Each structure stands twice: as C-alpha cells, then as structure tokens.
Amino acid sequence: MGKLGDMMNKAKQMAKGHPDQADKGVASAERTLDERTGDKYDARTDKAADTVRRSYRDDGTSER
Structure with a gap:
C-alpha cells in the first residue's frame, strides 16, 4: 500500500480510538464547507x- 493509504489507515485507527474528538473534527469540516x-x-x-x-x-452508527 502506498504512503497515502498508510496515512489514511493510521488516521482511521486514531479516530476509532477517539470517536468523540473525531466527530467534532468532522462536524467542524462540514460546517466550514457549508x-x-x-x-x-x-x-x-x-x-x-x-x-x-x-x-x-x-x-x-452515525451520531451527531
């Protein structure tokens, strides 16, 4: 797997370990785009x- 794939897997593992913080980041990105x-x-x-x-x-599940 390439470097980008490796980085994505690491980011996903970090998000799994800290889902509440990841939710805040996703919400912030979504709000900024909107x-x-x-x-x-x-x-x-x-x-x-x-x-x-x-x-x-x-x-x-998807929590907001």
Missing part, C-alpha cells in the same frame, strides 16, 4: 460526513 458554499451542497456534505463517521464507528 459556510463557504452558502449551503449549496448541504445534502452532499451531510451524506459525506455520515459516511466518514461510519468509517470509524465500530458499531456502524
């Missing part, structure tokens, strides 16, 4: 944030 685009892509950013949260949540 603000900068004037909520034009709100539905897409919601879906992307939920996908990211599921990627590091062991039970597969």
Whole structure:
C-alpha cells in the first residue's frame, strides 16, 4: 500500500480510538464547507460526513 493509504489507515485507527474528538473534527469540516458554499451542497456534505463517521464507528452508527 502506498504512503497515502498508510496515512489514511493510521488516521482511521486514531479516530476509532477517539470517536468523540473525531466527530467534532468532522462536524467542524462540514460546517466550514457549508459556510463557504452558502449551503449549496448541504445534502452532499451531510451524506459525506455520515459516511466518514461510519468509517470509524465500530458499531456502524452515525451520531451527531
């Protein structure tokens, strides 16, 4: 696996160890994108944030 894949796996493992902090980061990124685009892509950013949260949540749930 390349360096990018290795970095992504490390980030995912860190997020699994600290899901509450990771949730805050995802929410912040989502909020920033929505603000900068004037909520034009709100539905897409919601879906992307939920996908990211599921990627590091062991039970597969999405909490906000």
